[in-house]
Amino acid sequence: ILNVEQSPQSLHVQEGDSTNFTCSFPSSNFYALHWYRWETAKSPEALFVMTLNGDEKKKGRISATLNTKEGYSYLYIKGSQPEDSATYLCAFPSPDSWGKLQFGAGTQVVVTP
Amino acid sequence: DAGVIQSPRHEVTEMGQEVTLRCKPISGHDYLFWYRQTMMRGLELLIYFNNNVPIDDSGMPEDRFSAKMPNASFSTLKIQPSEPRDSAVYFCASSLGQFGGSNYGYTFGSGTRLTVV
Numbered sequence: 001i002l003n004v005e006q007s008p009q010s011l012h013v014q015e016g017d018s019t020n021f022t023c024s025f026p027s028s029n030f031y032a033l034h035w036y037r038w039e040t041a042k043s044p045e046a047l048f049v050m051t052l053n054g055d056e057k058k059k060g061r062i063s064a065t066l067n068t069k070e071g072y073s074y075l076y077i078k079g080s081q082p083e084d085s086a087t088y089l090c091a092f093p094s095p096d097s098w099g100k101l102q103f104g105a106g107t108q109v110v111v112t113p
Numbered sequence: 114d115a116g117v118i119q120s121p122r123h124e125v126t127e128m129g130q131e132v133t134l135r136c137k138p139i140s141g142h143d144y145l146f147w148y149r150q151t152m153m154r155g156l157e158l159l160i161y162f163n164n165n166v167p168i169d170d171s172g173m174p175e176d177r178f179s180a181k182m183p184n185a186s187f188s189t190l191k192i193q194p195s196e197p198r199d200s201a202v203y204f205c206a207s208s209l210g211q212f213g214g215s216n217y218g219y220t221f222g223s224g225t226r227l228t229v230v
Contacts, residue, residue, distance in 0.1 A: 032212040036219075043204055044156070046218030089156070093212040097169045099144050101219065103156050 004092045006104040013080045013111045020076040021107040023090030027071035034091040034101060035064055035075055044089060047075075080111045119205050119222035126229055131193040134225045137186055138207030146219065147180055147190050148204040156204075162188065195229045202226050 005024045013019045025033060032051050036044040048057040053068040061078045077084050087108045091101035118137040126132050138145045146161040160170040165182045182188040192199055206219040
């Protein structure tokens with residue numbers, strides 16, 4: 001079973017503060033790394049699909065970096081807002097079945113005003 | 114595109130009854146996935162299809178669960194007979210290409226909240 005690990009499990013952020021959290025994955029046989037945002041009572045929404053070592057992607061105040069050699073990705077939220085409150089999932093294609101993603105357990109972010 | 118469409122949004126049924134969940138993927142997507150969200154296990158893959166063919170059903174909990182994809186625009190997940198422990202939110206997702214959808218990732222439907230009493 002592939003290990004996709006996310007840390008921390010949860011974090012609380014004051015509105016306006018910036019934060020970041022980590023996704024770790026096996027560095028061998030890398031094809032892609034996905035990030036999803038999952039708001040309560042909604043469905044997961046794709047944020048980024050990253051494929052190249054050193055890749056950096058940005059969407060508004062959210063950005064992500066990728067290090068495939070050491071097997072980690074960071075997600076950054078700049079100037080957190082209450083609407084950023086969600087669980088952020090990373091996912092990695094499963095080597096035993098390339099069509100499917102192995103999801104991490106997520107980092108739950110709570111932004112308080 | 115209207116996105117991935119699931120129906121019904123909510124289903125309440127009695128134990129022992131048959132339940133059918135429906136999904137219409139995004140047109141042109143060649144992968145379709147059924148997930149279940151529970152408090153204990155988080156997001157759990159049940160089964161997925163590629164070009165309408167079931168590829169991996171190792172996540173289907175038991176024989177009471179079955180899934181079909183008769184054509185590229187429709188899939189069903191059936192539970193017969195249903196049990197209270199099947200209560201969960203069931204998500205359908207679709208994607209284009211391997212590795213989880215090379216450029217855009219998965220698109221999830223809104224989910225079906227199933228309650229078995």
